[in-house]
Amino acid sequence: MKAYLISIGDELLIGQTINTNVAYIGNALSDINIEVIESSVVGDNLDSILSELSKAASIADLIVITGGLGPTHDDITRSAIVKYFNTELVRNNEVLEDINQFFAKRGRTVTELNASQALVPKIATPIRNKRGTAPGMWIEQKGKIYIVMPGVPFEMKGMMEDFVIPKLSEMTKGNGVVIKKLILQTTGIPESNLFERLGNLDELLQGAQMAFLPSQYGVKLRITVKEKDETLALNRLNEIEQKIRTKVGRYIYARGNETLEEVIGRILADRGLTIAIAESCTGGEVCSRITNVSGSSKYFERGIVTYSNASKVELLKVNEDTLAEFGAVSREVAMQMAEGVRAASGTDIGISTTGILGPTGATTNKPVGLVYIGYCDDKVCTAKKFLFGDDRILNKQRATQAALEMLRRQLLGISDEE
Missing domain, CATH: 3.90.950.20 (CinA-like)
Structure with a gap:
């Protein structure tokens, strides 16, 4: 399955907001063996969004869209989806109840504008939003899957973790290749020194891949293996991890994303x-x-x-x-x-x-x-x-x-x- 990522928002184009969503989504999709072939950023412009949707659908099986789902006048993604698929908006009572509960927990009153977010395209399956008011959308049309989510990172991540990744994982099972990744987090050693201490990477990895991901906090090592089944993949990861720990174990403080x-x-x-x-x-x-x-x-x-x-x-x-x-x-x-x-x-x-x-x-x-x-x-x-x-x-x-x-x-x- 090939994926195309579309990020929507003028604030992304002018650099007012850093687009962290595309990095998160790209990594999450690659973890389940979905190849991201392209990503783009478009402004809050109806014609631009429609054009990008057409382009994405011509080359990808999965189109993931973030941004522009808020309740204000400049949030036009939902309108673009309605026009692109020639559908209509219908009220979803489950989404409306989510919105009511969201505001009740905060002691606030639901306005008519907020309630309008319970209107979703008729062809879409709503993706429930436990962290905000704008629902996501799952649309399957003409052999393509369209996933639309809010641009707010923690709302998007919640939908990815709770709904999108589990559903996509189930759909991509049984393709004959299992991809597994491991993150080892290091600190207190510069990237160049870490590279030198690991020695011959071809010998260490034996066909697996490893990326060095440096930041001001340290260097993450991301190891990726491809095998015929999950057991073989996990065994290879464990073998590589032990070799790495033998060389630089004192600097490794976490396995995975633990801080x-x-x-x-x-x-x-x-x-x-x-x-x-x-x-x-x-x-x-x-x-x-x-x-x-x-x-x-x-x-x-x-x-x-x-x-x-x-x-x-x-x-x-x-x-x-x-x-x-x-x-x-x-x-x-x-x-x-x-x-x-x-x-x-x-x-x-x-x-x-x-x-x-x-x-x-x-x-x-x-x-x-x-x-x-x-x-x-x-x-x-x-x-x-x-x-x-x-x-x-x-x-x-x-x-x-x-x-x-x-x-x-x-x-x-x-x-x-x-």
């Missing part, structure tokens, strides 16, 4: 440990990521943002002489911050961050991107030096990731020694 904060949370919860965090340069971002995980109250006690020297002294009991001698961005201060937040909170572990994110604040001996991360428990109190880049926001993100990774390694007893 680093989820990994850490699971370890802390399993061991009954508690943590507190003192942040300077990261401004609370480490705490934010930890508390993104449901159930983090079991192990996260408190976070303190001590941006000024005075706050470090007052709240964390950092020694004024240490600040004067070594400066706020130093190994010594990072250690005292970690020790201070642990003592103040009574937790098992204390973590700290202090650094120069830039573009100002650097000195000859302390450049932009210099960060120290402290760690303290009942047996060890230490700090590690990092040198990141010149971009302030990227430095903050990298420092946050480094702090979480330092915590993971301490918890698992992974040495920094090569």
